[in-house]
Amino acid sequence: MKIYIAQTIDGYIAGPDGSMGHMEPFQDNDFGFDEFITGVDGLIMGRNTLDAFFGQHGWPYPENLPAIIMTHRLLPRGMPEQVRTSESIAVAAEMLPNAYVDGGHVIAQCLARGLIREARIFTLPILLGAGIPLFPEGVTTTQRWTLTGSKSHPCGTVENHYNIPAKA
Numbered sequence: 001m002k003i004y005i006a007q008t009i010d011g012y013i014a015g016p017d018g019s020m021g022h023m024e025p026f027q028d029n030d031f032g033f034d035e036f037i038t039g040v041d042g043l044i045m046g047r048n049t050l051d052a053f054f055g056q057h058g059w060p061y062p063e064n065l066p067a068i069i070m071t072h073r074l075l076p077r078g079m080p081e082q083v084r085t086s087e088s089i090a091v092a093a094e095m096l097p098n099a100y101v102d103g104g105h106v107i108a109q110c111l112a113r114g115l116i117r118e119a120r121i122f123t124l125p126i127l128l129g130a131g132i133p134l135f136p137e138g139v140t141t142t143q144r145w146t147l148t149g150s151k152s153h154p155c156g157t158v159e160n161h162y163n164i165p166a167k168a
Helices: 021-026 033-037 047-057 089-095 104-112
Strands: 002-008 012-014 043-046 067-070 083-086 100-102 118-124 146-152 158-163
Touching (some): 002 021, 043 047, 047 104
Parallel strands (some): 043 100
Antiparallel strands (some): 002 012
């Protein structure tokens, strides 16, 4: 499984209310997402992340990309038919073993289970001061990640690529 996510300098992926407006100035930059998404077999996303994206922009992913939203609630109207729900990370991981994982709590659950093997983390040149952290409190896993690449973009964003070893 893989992570592809942006955070602020102080480690937040969203504002205190879940908004991601701080990312708008960077939306026109090419960070290689189209290439990244072709290398996964689907998407596993948290419900709060879905609500933040879908509410503002509609479904932003390829129509044929299988997706599992981690929730017990019904999906909003207008979701593509290949989008399913699950309450179990284990079931979702079995269905999509090479998934793109999105959302802080879902990422934390996958890390705790040793499911993540690669991370692309983009640090935006913005300080929010408060918000939803990339790694929520309570992440109880200790892992040594290997930096395999780092790149700065003209907009000031720093992109770091990591390989993550399997849990022993």
